[in-house]
Amino acid sequence: MKKTIIAIALLCLMLTIALTACGQSSSTQGGSTAESGSEAQAPAGQDSSSGQETIFVHNWGYFIDMDVLRIFEEEYGIRVRYSEFVNNETLYAALNLGGMIADVIIPSDYMIGRMIAEDMLYELNFDNIPNASLIDPRFRGLDFDPENRFAVPYKVGTVGLIYNSAMIPYEITSWGALFDERFAGQILMFDNPRDAFAVALKYLGYNINTTNESEIQEAFELLSQQRGILQAYVMDQIFDKLESGEAWIGPYYAPDFLTMYANNPDLRFVRPVEGTNFFVDAMVIPRGSQNRANAEKFINFMSRTDIALMNMRWSHYASANYEAAAIFAQELDPAYREVVFVGEVDYAKSEVFLHLPQHILDLYDRLWIQLRS
Amino acid sequence: MNKKPGFFGRFYMSIILFFLYAPIFVLIVFSFNSTRSRTVWTGFSLEWYRRLFSDGTILDAFYTTLIVAVLASVIATFIGTVAAVGFFNMRSRWRTPLTQINNIPMMNADIVTGVSLSLLFVSLGTMLSFRLGFGTLLLAHVTFCIPYVVLAIMPKLRQIDRNLVDAACDLGCTWMQAFRKVIIPEIRPGIINGLIIAFTLSIDDFVISYFTAGGNIMTLPMQIFAMTRRRVSPEINALSTILFMSVLILLIIINVRDIKQEEKLRQRTSV
Amino acid sequence: MKPNYFSIPYVGWMALFVVTPIVMVFVFALTTPTGEFTLRNFSDMGLFLPVFIRSFRLAFLATVVCIVLGYPVAYLLARETTRVQRILFMLIMLPLWMNFLLRTYAWMSILENTGLLNQLLSFLSLPTVRIINTETAVVIGMVYNFLPFMILPIYSVIVKIDKNLIEAAHDLGANTFSVFRKLIAPLSIPGILSGVTMVFVPAVSAFVITQLLGGGMVFLLGDLIEMQFLGTAHNPNVGSAISIVMMLIVIVFVIVMNKFGSGEEKAVGL
Secondary structure (H helix, E strand, C coil), X not given: CHHHHHHHHHHHHHHHHHHHHHHCCCCCCCCCCCCCCCCCCCCCCCHHHHCCCEEEEEEECCCCXXXXXXHHHHHHCCEEEEEEECCHHHHHHHHHCCCCCCCEECCEHHHHHHHHHCCCEECCCHHHCHHHHHECHHHCCCCCCCCCCXXXXXXXXXXXXXXXXXXXXXXXXXXXXHHCHXXXXXXXXXXXXXXXXXXXXXXXCCCCCCCCHHHHHHHHHHHHHXXXXXXXXXXXXXHXXXXXXXXXXXXXXXXXXXXXXXXXXXXXXXXXXXXXXXXXXXXXEECCCCCHHHHHHHHHHHCCHHHHHHHHHHHCCEECEHHHHHHHHHHCCHHHXXXXXXXXXXXXXXXXXXXXXXXXXXXXXXXXXXXXX | CCCCCCHHHHHHHXXXXXXXXXXXXXXXXXXXXXXXXXXXXXXXXXXXXXHHHHCHHXXXXXXXXXXXXXXXXXXXXXXXXXXXXXXHCCCHHHHHHHHHHHHHHHHCCHHHHHHHHHHHHHHHHHHHCCCCCHHHHHHHHHHHHHHHHHHHHXXXXXXXXXXXXXXXXXXXXXXXXXXXXXXXXXXHHHHXXXXXXXXXXXXXXXXXXXXXXXXXXXXXXXXXXXXXXXXXXXXXXXXXHHHHHXXXXXXXXXXXXXXXXXXXXXXXXXX | CCHHHHHHHHHHHXXXXXXHHHHHHHHHHCECCCCCEXXXXXXXXXXXXXXXXXXXXXXXXXXXXXXXXXXXXXXXXXXXXXXXXXXXXXXXHHHHHCCHHHHHHXXXXXXXXXXXXXXXXXXXXXXXXXXXCCHXXXXXXXXXXXXXXXXXXXXXHHCCXXXXXXXXXXHCCCCHHHXXXXXXXXXXXXXXXXXXXXXXXXXXXXXXXXXHHHCCCCCCHHHHXXXXXXXXXXXXXXXHHHHXXXXXXXXXXXXXXXXXXXXXXXXXXX
């Protein structure tokens, strides 16, 4: 009998909480506190009953100022359900397995190329996106979207090497530092195949989009050897690890260095001499979105200069909007302007990822699994 | 077994208990840390608790988890009770294979259950145009809870005195009435047990939710997992402390009641 | 309404949500992404042999450690007075009620290079250890999470052993050790087998523990399957093939355990 009473009491308590939760309209929590990484997440999908229009936005981690979402909600009256992905491949898997409802996603260049080739995106109606004219023409019409039909670039940047100068007291200039025995156990590496192979390919002097299987195999050998001295494969976990001194060196996206540097002034950044990867992350609308008009409004909104500035100031990534970029470049400490805005010399040595042919993608998959095994 | 354990026995037990509780203790201590470090103590602060309660994402995930757990356990108990009674009355020719199929979700590694359900939902989804979301999450939870409910009820069914049911029928009850008035009260402890087990399993589940919730719904374990893949915030520690304290208090209450009832029983029988 | 019809809704449910998904896994395992029949997903299995071996090795290790650590606990627990038993039992089960992700995450603070264990060691002027992101960390995580699942079944079996049997054995002149060896141990084997199943199966397929404590360096079957479905090497067909192989291995394992268990019971003469 006592068990029954307790069980029923628990149930009632739970039900009351549940009903109150349903009753509350849980709006996207802004709180632009950089620290808590306030990733607003989609709660139990009850919002359709409120009748408000909603769009689902899926983005990289730490890639947007959350206040921007609140401003959008106020200006347009459209609710934003924001969620994050870890890298391009997991985004692709989530979309492919059919589970994702998304209206705006922000993948990288090569993944957009793949999605276009596999007919996974809707074309954009640029009549609804007048702010697209503010996008730097250098980033439009690139190989992944040659006719500019599917994507509006959002942020650009490069990959570089970040290391702790207190633990590594000399200057690092080459990708070779990631394969250096002296730092065994303190090295971090990308947890996605293209970025990881790009590092190895660049160090070996090859093109990061090579379709030469023996070159890819060589890169694989190098990465396999690296496994013995590696601490971990990471994406955003790298922030904690480098800032706390848990690891000493790792490759990552240049502008994130500025975020890390604010928390640990011992960190240094370098774009290695062998050259690096230049990426363009752009906003696209995946097939299956039921809110194309609103999605386009969102894309237009994000391309506005003032909004682009907010995002830039928060994340340090260079916006594709050239007006905003020019303003931000003036605000930045000149010493770090080169981190965020690629200089001419480095730009010449940088390559953009291309969508590779299927048999090469299969090779990458096989080698990646072998590497991780 | 009639001798109580000696010193070494007790010592060993305390080491094991230390092992079991040390990480929890660490979690709790660092939830009060004044910086975000999980390993270096810098001072006392309630900052992370403040952040936890103002962080909509974690609270949303918590509500989702709770709602799913309540709904799933209730639905599973319903279906499971009816199913158990149905199984019980079957000839064993049917019952044995059906019981074995029933046991599959229990025996299978949960990643296989999760993956298989996600394939089902994806294929059905393309045919009937729905996506993974709250509905599929709930269906998945009900599916893996029912076998445990059935398992909890079957033993109780075996203990029922058949004569009771026959007597009820002789007195003019239809089967439905016999079911409601005789069988259900007899197996009630089993039903309650099943409900509690289902609720616990649903709250704690991560793997199956991970594969069947889709990209837009997050349960609390999914949210925690996502948080460990980025900057780890001691909000997780604060959350752990609160959960731990709640469960501890709950268990203490239950056990104190148990002890009190036993005392009463002992007094009554000794008089 | 006849009672037999009671089970029909559930049978329908099982057909749809238990049997069909497994059939789908088979279908995916035997087709290419474009839908043609193929056995290639299985022929590539050799590529994953290191992962299979590692998973079984670590699961086996974790299971053995759980038995070694957990059996004494169950035995000692069963010997306590009822009141103490209840309290201790609650204490042992309490961590299980906490979310297992949180429990695993807690070990990160302890095992990291800059974590508490190393801080303690440095404080005592001892050399620091590198445990995080190694197999040791993963096994520790497994043991920590699954130990109560080993203790519980063994305890429930031992505690049901008829005390009269033990008294009789004592009366006949056996000392504690003989009583244990000849009476308690054989009778507790069903509990051990139950515990082994409850530890081994989750250990073989774990992927959260490896991701939190292994840093991507310890790659097990769970990680492999996750990578094929929602991860960086998306290929649900190969993922399904691997799942099937894993399912089959688990089935074989359970059958072997059952045979072993019933054999032991016969030997003891029950």
